[in-house]
Amino acid sequence: MKKRVLSLSLALAMAASLTACGSSSSTTETTAAAAADATTAAAGASSEASSDKVFKIGGIGPVTGAAAVYGLAVKNGAQIAVDEINADGGINGYQIEFNFQDDEHDAEKSVNAYNTLKDWGVQVLMGTVTSAPCVAVADKTNADNMFQITPSGSSVECAQNPNVFRVCFSDPDQGAASATYIAENKLAEKIAVIYDSSDVYSSGIYEKFAAEAANQGLEIVDAEAFTADSNKDFSTQLQKAKDAGADLVFLPIYYTEASLILKQADTMGYAPKFFGCDGMDGILQVENFDTKLAEGLMLLTPFAADAQDELTQKFVTSYKENYGETPIQFAADAYDVIYSMYQAVLETGITGDMDASEICEQLKTGYTSMTFDGLTGTGMTWDASGAVSKAPKAVVIKDGAYTAM
Secondary structure, eight states: OOHHHHHHHHHHHHOOOOOOOOOSSOOOHHHHHHHHHHHOBTTBEEEOOSSSOEEEEEEEEOSSSTTHHHHHHHHHHHHHHHHHHHHTTOBTTBEEEEEEEEOTTOHHHHHHHHHHHHHHTOSEEEOOSSHHHHHHHHHHHHHHTOOEEESSOOSGGGGOSTTEEESSOOHHHHHHHHHHHHHHTTOOSEEEEEEETTOHHHHHHHHHHHHHHHHHTOEEEEEEEEOTTSOSOOHHHHHHHHHTTOSEEEEOSOHHHHHHHHHHHHHTTOOOEEEEOGGGTTGGGSTTOOGGGGTTOEEEOSOOTTOOSHHHHHHHHHHHHHHSSOOOHHHHHHHHHHHHHHHHHHHHTOOTTSOHHHHHHHHHHHHHHOOEEETTEEEEEEOTTSOEEOOOOEEEEETTEEEEO
């Protein structure tokens, strides 16, 4: 029996709150699309069990488009967990059937994906991967009383309904934790911030970061915004940060824009420290990006692929064997979603013949009464709002790989 399952069994005999990558290989949107085509059936990626007794878990996220790095990582990480559990006998005699739908990081397409999963007979939803689609889908799952747990939807609005839980930190949590970490480790004297004011993820983190920075005595000398319509040229924001004397630039943004900022900062000869959050995870996989420019980049994340504990090493080995690259945090988040769900199902006695609403009520009880040890944290607990409690960690990019700080 796999050690992961043994550890969960021990937890059951005795009886998870921070959010959302690393690979030395380059992953492009074209590659992501090809990978999706190779692993996704016409209606979506479905891991079908051979038995008639099945427990149907659906997933939603981007496996094509600009955010495909995140969605593919979640899909792959979850699939590893599903395969392990099924190989060990499934859940209470039921094999897991896993169906992952592409939403291209689009809210409307995400709702369509959910409707497709409903037609398929989904009983529990893992997703969505990114915040705006997650908010849209959460209203639909709430109306259906479908249990939804997101691995990486970090905006506060993602989990405002009682049926939605999360494994990741919320945006405010990430902002506060980043300010605290920078202060406690004396990483900077003057800080600049570049954030996306049109994005709930980015602006949510920034607002809490600014508030906590004041509490921590940090000096923010410049804060510059951009929007989704102006996210290619950052020369003005960088010049203002440089002129203000910022020795650290906080980037609560996604990796695509961050890669452009690092390129442009290098071109203008500006070399401050850069610090990001979970949205930065994936920067090493950006097409045609010189990963040397990310050397020294720090980010807050609860997962480091180079950690030496047995569970992490087993997961990293399996991920590399199956997908040919090092797993990012989003993959670990998804793995923890499936295994935490597995533990909650076992503890509450849920079976695959129950309807989605009954399962939802049981899972809410299970999550709020258990303690879970996973890849992204130990001693994880959840409250009734669906928020997880776990300790933050930070990693730094060193020699083209993520290294725990």
